[in-house]
Amino acid sequence: MSGEIFLFLTLALIAVLTALGMLFSKNTVYAALNLVINFITVAIFYLLLDAPFISLAQVTVYAGAIMVLFLFVIMLLGIQQISAELNWRSLILPGVLAAILLVEGLYLMLARTGAGLAFSVTTTAALANPSEMSKQLFSDYLLPFEATSILLLVAMVGAIVLTKKEKGGDA
Amino acid sequence: MDWFMVLEWLIKSFVLVMVLLTGFAYLTWFERRVLAFMQVRIGPNRAGWQGLLQPIADAVKLIFKEELVPNQVEKLLFVLAPIVTVVPAVVIAAVLPWGPTIPFPIFGRTITLYIADINIGVLYITAIASIAVYGIVLAGWASNNKYAMLGGMRSSAQMVSYELALGLSFVTATLLAGSMQATHIVDAQKGVWFALVQPVMAIIFLVATLAEVNRAPFDMPEAEQELTAGYHTEYSGMKFALFFMAEYIKMIAISAIAVTLFFGGYREFWFLQTTWFSVDQNWWLGPIYMFLKIVVLLFFMVWIRATLPRIRYDRLMAFGWKVMLPLALVEIMVTATVLAFGLPWYVNTFASLVPFAVAVMIVDRSLTTKKQRRVSNA
Numbered sequence: 001m002s003g004e005i006f007l008f009l010t011l012a013l014i015a016v017l018t019a020l021g022m023l024f025s026k027n028t029v030y031a032a033l034n035l036v037i038n039f040i041t042v043a044i045f046y047l048l049l050d051a052p053f054i055s056l057a058q059v060t061v062y063a064g065a066i067m068v069l070f071l072f073v074i075m076l077l078g079i080q081q082i083s084a085e086l087n088w089r090s091l092i093l094p095g096v097l098a099a100i101l102l103v104e105g106l107y108l109m110l111a112r113t114g115a116g117l118a119f120s121v122t123t124t125a126a127l128a129n130p131s132e133m134s135k136q137l138f139s140d141y142l143l144p145f146e147a148t149s150i151l152l153l154v155a156m157v158g159a160i161v162l163t164k165k166e167k168g169g170d171a
Numbered sequence: 172m173d174w175f176m177v178l179e180w181l182i183k184s185f186v187l188v189m190v191l192l193t194g195f196a197y198l199t200w201f202e203r204r205v206l207a208f209m210q211v212r213i214g215p216n217r218a219g220w221q222g223l224l225q226p227i228a229d230a231v232k233l234i235f236k237e238e239l240v241p242n243q244v245e246k247l248l249f250v251l252a253p254i255v256t257v258v259p260a261v262v263i264a265a266v267l268p269w270g271p272t273i274p275f276p277i278f279g280r281t282i283t284l285y286i287a288d289i290n291i292g293v294l295y296i297t298a299i300a301s302i303a304v305y306g307i308v309l310a311g312w313a314s315n316n317k318y319a320m321l322g323g324m325r326s327s328a329q330m331v332s333y334e335l336a337l338g339l340s341f342v343t344a345t346l347l348a349g350s351m352q353a354t355h356i357v358d359a360q361k362g363v364w365f366a367l368v369q370p371v372m373a374i375i376f377l378v379a380t381l382a383e384v385n386r387a388p389f390d391m392p393e394a395e396q397e398l399t400a401g402y403h404t405e406y407s408g409m410k411f412a413l414f415f416m417a418e419y420i421k422m423i424a425i426s427a428i429a430v431t432l433f434f435g436g437y438r439e440f441w442f443l444q445t446t447w448f449s450v451d452q453n454w455w456l457g458p459i460y461m462f463l464k465i466v467v468l469l470f471f472m473v474w475i476r477a478t479l480p481r482i483r484y485d486r487l488m489a490f491g492w493k494v495m496l497p498l499a500l501v502e503i504m505v506t507a508t509v510l511a512f513g514l515p516w517y518v519n520t521f522a523s524l525v526p527f528a529v530a531v532m533i534v535d536r537s538l539t540t541k542k543q544r545r546v547s548n549a
Contacts, residue, residue: 029248029312036305056294064301065331068308072327075312075320130291130351 008048015041028074032067039063051127175280183286184265191261195419196226202473209477230412238408241315248313253406253413256306260420263299266292267431268354270457271450284437284457285354292353293341296428300337300383304330306417307385307402314405322401325484326385332491333382333389339499340376343369344432346506357436361444366433368516371527372502373433375495377471380429382491384421387476389487426468430461434468437461494534501526 015038022034039062046055127133137145200215200222207214218224240249270284289295304327311323345351347368348359359365366373382389398404403414430436437457439448450457482490502523509519 033248033309052289053291053294056291056298059298060294060301064298064304065334068301068304068327068331071305071308071312072324072331075308075324130294 004048008045011041011044011048015045029071032070032074035070036063036067039067049127053130053133054127179280179282180286187264187286188261191264191420191423192416194423195416196230198419198423198469199229199415200225201469202476205470205473206477209474233409233412236408238410239405241405243315244405245313245315248309249405250410252306252310252313253410253417254306255309256303256417257413257420259299259303259306260417260424263296263303263421264424264427266295266353267427268357268437269427269461270437271454273454288352288354290350290352293345293351293356293432297334297338297341301334303421306414310406310414311402314402316405318398319402319404322398322404325398326402329382329385329389329487329491332488333379333495336375336491336495336499337379337383339496339503340372340379341432342503343372343506346503346510353431353436357431357438360435361438362441363516364433364435364441368519369433369502369506369523370520371523372499372506373429375499375502376429376433377468379495380425381472381475382487384418384425386418386422386472388479388481390481422469422472423465426465426472427461429468430464434464494530498526498530 018034018038018041022031022038025031025034039058043055043058043063046052046058203225204214204216204222215222215225218228240246265286266289268283268285268288273282273284276282307326307330308323311319311321311326314320344356344365347365348356350356350359356365381387403411406414435441437460438450439456439460443449444451447453448456450460505522505526506519509522
């Protein structure tokens with residue numbers, strides 16, 4: 001048990017440090033790499049919580065695909081140094097919203113401490129076993145699943161439409 | 172008791188890493204000899220019998236070479252990049268079984284011939300493969316060199332694009348086996364190899380892996396004529412050797428994955444199942460079959476390098492996105508339909524050939540009409 005706590009604390013430290021490093025590094029490539037390490041640490045957290053499928057999906061999708069594209073764009077545009085100053089005033093509204101979210105999250109967490117996990121047993125089994133998970137996805141959670149797929153499709157079509165328009169407009 | 176388990180894992184991991192590393196050394200020799208044979212040359216045959224000591228000579232030379240770190244590079248990432256490239260290549264083979272369970276207990280433990288048999292083995296492979304891009308991208312960027320940068324960007328675009336087709340071919344194997352566990356996939360191929368059930372996906376897998384490991388004809392990131400040596404232009408000595416090592420270990424690992432997913436894993440030919448040659452009767456035949464199958468696939472990779480010229484970069488990307496990805500999606504639908512109706516496996520084989528033929532016709536048509544247009548313009 002103490003080994004697990006030690007592992008958790010180490011990983012938590014790495015996660016927090018890389019998150020801060022991502023925020024404060026002047027070099028965008030290093031910021032992106034910090035984020036990659038952060039994603040991988042979070043993936044290990046999922047592993048510790050007995051959710052290997054989500055863990056590896058996290059690595060594949062976020063660390064493997066999205067961040068590679070981020071790096072690609074950073075290198076392509078050559079914006080390695082951030083020189084612009086922050087416009088603090090434009091950050092007030094997002095800041096307030098983020099603070100509300102944070103308070104809400106903290107409240108939920110503190111209110112549930114000691115109450116035990118609210119998830120049913122089937123959910124835990126589904127997280128550990130991919131075939132159980134897909135059964136749940138295609139039966140109990142079919143509507144949200146399909147809605148998400150449509151959302152992703154819309155995003156994809158939107159991206160294609162945006163790039164097409166730019167080409168036609170410039171020429 | 173617990174310590175024996177740790178010891179077993181340590182020994183198995185050590186053996187796997189050692190096999191991969193010696194495999195890398197002798198794969199370079201194998202490739203040079205086979206290439207030489209195909210080009211009517213002799214190849215390295217001086218060091219040792221038939222040049223078998225050549226890899227050792229190469230290693231000694233590379234170790235004693237001066238290691239240059241150019242002044243203008245990002246030092247940290249420049250040193251880190253080769254390591255980041257090698258590690259995924261070595262760990263990716265951890266989920267692959269290379270033999271059945273040993274039938275007699277050793278020190279009271281049943282020994283299995285794999286390191287980890289997780290129920291999401293296929294997903295593990297995709298995850299590690301997607302991490303592998305970083306090393307090359309970082310090497311390209313940290314070198315602070317235009318050619319290296321171009322090589323790194325080419326490789327990231329290429330690997331991300333071909334990962335789609337690669338992932339979809341994993342999906343077919345998962346569909347056919349009904350499991351993402353590597354041992355289940357091998358067991359499901361007891362009767363018929365998945366390469367026979369879904370031949371088109373096996374071909375797509377092999378093409379995508381060539382792009383994934385940056386092998387000819389998809390070796391864009393290091394196209395000598397255009398980019399001097401691409402992402403490893405600035406590297407020398409052992410750091411260069413690490414990139415070299417990663418490429419060849421990846422070749423071995425990806426051949427092992429191909430064998431596991433499509434060519435029956437460590438199992439014998441299906442018609443040898445009841446004979447003495449079956450792994451069910453002689454467990455030690457498993458690793459031997461695995462080795463032989465991997466060597467055949469590696470020979471194919473070298474053969475392709477000797478035969479095909481490098482294709483143009485825009486065509487490479489167009490081929491990945493406009494041919495391989497749609498074809499793979501259609502093939503998945505075909506396989507899923509056949510499985511849903513519970514039809515016999517040969518229906519799947521014939522049904523899969525239909526979209527393939529259509530794809531070949533469409534590509535052929537687009538090429539000929541372009542050619543004719545060019546002729547009529549001139």
